[in-house]
Amino acid sequence: MLLLFRQLTERAEAFCRALEGRWALGDCGNSVIVFVWQHYKKMVIWPARLAEKYITTEERKAILTKVNDYAQTDDWFPALSTIIKEISNELNGPPEPRFDTGTLSLLLSVGLAVGLTLFITCCVCAFRCCGNVKTRERRKSVERAMDNLRNSVIRRGNP
Template structure:
């Protein structure tokens, strides 16, 4: 009897120790993180959707199965419900048998617990830079949009960091200020680790923004090119005018140059002589007056 009690006691203590001992944390890099459309996509979810594509990757199982399914359904609805912003409709083809054959904007979620870092106490700026770099690399790896029509929502649970990373075309529909306002709106969910609610709200807000019209903005690259061309044209005109003026003024006939020079020398010689004669005449008149 004592033996059974002893065994049960050991089992109870071992089980208790297992529960209170933290599990090993995976520190992800932008390369080791699963590819939502690649061979490692099965790591993104414990339960994969049957009739739709996967738009969310949660390898650390931060969300429960219900939350992940609901968020994925919202992301699929966004992809189907937004217009194709590409020049060719073929660029909006999903290329998969699951779900709708066409989509507009593709918003995907990458959520993880922690990232591999060499800094022990990173500043807020360093965290932001790291998260943005991770999102940028992931956007290139996943390549979900053919014309810059993709958006990645990156969630860094350990530091409660969320980044909305739009591709080139999508950035015209969801600007920096709009992204800041959106994240501010769901910040209370983020701070309380309510990631399911935060992502549902972000998905709804992005659906509204990406359905609207793009914001008119001047392309800085095009503007710089126009300025450079304008300056080059102005310099060309100025140099041409200077050359023409030099040639027109410098190519006078030799005889005209000689005549001009002779006139100047004659004037310079004549002026002192006339001045001396006039001075002599004035002196003579003064002497006559006083005699």
């Protein structure tokens, strides 16, 4: 029974999604579809993109629970009147606070990019400094060898 209920809900939501796209209800994404499937005594509230900020999933479930008795007794006028009143109240209120994951992901990616840039810069500087020290030591040893060779040539040349 629960599986049938879930399938009916998914079919009704798919129909609402298609209906919203085909009818172009509100170009701003602020429309709300109330779908009534009288044969199955099923109702779905389908808010568009911007309307979802005002009517959350929990609020839709609460509204449908409130009118479920009307739907089960085929008393559709009070059910729809209650739904319209509740949706109006929700749409006229302030939007529900939501966590903005887009901004968070942007901040994290910028922070990661800055951190990697600093790490790479520090590594390059460290390698250059360490590389210069080794090069200096090599130069000094080469210079010492050259000096020793020069001194030995000079000593051999002057008996």
